[in-house]
Amino acid sequence: MMSEVIHIAASPIHGRGGFASARLAAGTRVIEYVGERITKAESARRCEAENWFIFGLDDEFDLDGNVEWNAARFLNHSCEPNCEAVFEEGRVWIVALREIESGEEVTFNYGYDLENYREHRCHCGARSCAGYIVAAELLPHLRRNS
Numbered sequence: 001m002m003s004e005v006i007h008i009a010a011s012p013i014h015g016r017g018g019f020a021s022a023r024l025a026a027g028t029r030v031i032e033y034v035g036e037r038i039t040k041a042e043s044a045r046r047c048e049a050e051n052w053f054i055f056g057l058d059d060e061f062d063l064d065g066n067v068e069w070n071a072a073r074f075l076n077h078s079c080e081p082n083c084e085a086v087f088e089e090g091r092v093w094i095v096a097l098r099e100i101e102s103g104e105e106v107t108f109n110y111g112y113d114l115e116n117y118r119e120h121r122c123h124c125g126a127r128s129c130a131g132y133i134v135a136a137e138l139l140p141h142l143r144r145n146s
């Protein structure tokens with residue numbers, strides 16, 4: 001289901017992205033990241049096939065967001081994101097980390113690990129951009145070793 005608080009449009013970061021349709025307060029659940037619930041085995045197969053839309057849900061299941069009913073799949077990554085992915089009772093929400101202006105692009109950190117990180121260049125445009133799409137907690141490691 002399309003979120004009422006964002007719309008999809010061309011993004012300066014990459015392709016299309018999600019943009020706030022109104023001012024959003026910090027803590028707003030901007031959109032639910034929905035998708036197909038799949039087993040770990042199926043998830044491993046899809047990751048091997050370079051599906052980048054998969055979230056780990058729990059010890060048994062993952063969520064493949066690469067489905068047309070998941071508008072959140074258009075959200076781009078940023079090294080200085082205005083949202084974060086929050087896991088709650090088996091569901092994934094994209095939640096505002098701060099107030100977001102109407103028209104501002106909605107981003108979150110994809111949380112990618114360092115495997116093949118050089119294949120994922122980041123064009124988020126943030127002052128602190130790491131140059132690659134990696135999880136926030138790995139950025140210091142990346143900066144030390146690049």
Ligand SMILES: C[S@@+](CC[C@H](N)C(=O)[O-])C[C@H]1O[C@@H](n2cnc3c(N)ncnc32)[C@H](O)[C@@H]1O
Nearest residue numbers: 014015016073074075076077078121122123124
């Ligand atoms: C979930 S899609 C996001 C929607 C995408 N912009 C589109 O138009 O389909 C993820 C892909 O978008 C691109 N992307 C997202 N954030 C990016 C960033 N900060 N820098 C460069 N490419 C990015 C990468 O190609 C990534 O694999």
Ligand SMILES: [Zn+2]
Nearest residue numbers: 079122124129
């Ligand atoms: Zn960046």
